Amino acid sequence: MIELIFVIVILGILAAVAIPRLAATRDDATISRISSDVATAVTDFGARFTAQGTWAGDNLGDVTNVASFAEAGTLALADGQVLNIVDDNNASCITFTLNGTLADGNLSVANGAGASPVCVGVQTAVADLVTRSPHIFGGTAVQR
Numbered sequence: 001m002i003e004l005i006f007v008i009v010i011l012g013i014l015a016a017v018a019i020p021r022l023a024a025t026r027d028d029a030t031i032s033r034i035s036s037d038v039a040t041a042v043t044d045f046g047a048r049f050t051a052q053g054t055w056a057g058d059n060l061g062d063v064t065n066v067a068s069f070a071e072a073g074t075l076a077l078a079d080g081q082v083l084n085i086v087d088d089n090n091a092s093c094i095t096f097t098l099n100g101t102l103a104d105g106n107l108s109v110a111n112g113a114g115a116s117p118v119c120v121g122v123q124t125a126v127a128d129l130v131t132r133s134p135h136i137f138g139g140t141a142v143q144r
Contacts, residue, residue: 030088031121037068038085038094038109038126042135045096045107049137055102077102084112085122093119094126105138 044064049055055063060083061073070084070092079101085094091114099106109130111123123130 027118027121030118031125034068034085034087034093034118034122035125037066038122038129040064041066041069041085041096042107042109042129046135046137049105053103055098055105058102086112087114087116087118087122089116089118091116091119093122094130099134103138106134106136108134 041064044066045055048058048063052058055077058077059073060069060071060075060077063077065073066085068085070086070090075083077098079098081098083096083098084092085096087093092112093114093116095108095110095112097108097110099108109126110133111130112119
């Protein structure tokens with residue numbers, strides 16, 4: 001009986017150590033997924049603008065199929081619109097802002113207001129995309 005109690009205590013200690021590590025692994029996987037979604041969305045916005053020369057008349061779903069956006073894919077894009085990449089708790093981790101008009105191809109990527117560990121991890125992972133913002137797909141930054 002004493003041996004059985006020792007085995008149960010040892011299993012309890014192992015579980016107490018393993019469960020927090022599993023939760024951290026889940027957060028790391030979520031950070032990786034959302035960070036990949038941010039990079040994909042920037043690429044998708046650039047590809048759509050390059051192909052069409054405008055975002056006018058587009059819905060979010062026409063531009064990208066990234067599921068991390070809080071807004072629905074049927075949302076019509078508009079001048080100055082802010083789109084939010086959210087974590088699993090719907091906190092805004094990254095914002096996409098359509099600067100100027102839909103015809104000039106300016107897209108700003110910035111940190112959102114979310115302060116969860118997942119959002120902080122995403123913001124750290126995509127810091128280079130935020131630093132290079134605004135992304136000017138229309139070529140208006142070319143000096144002649």
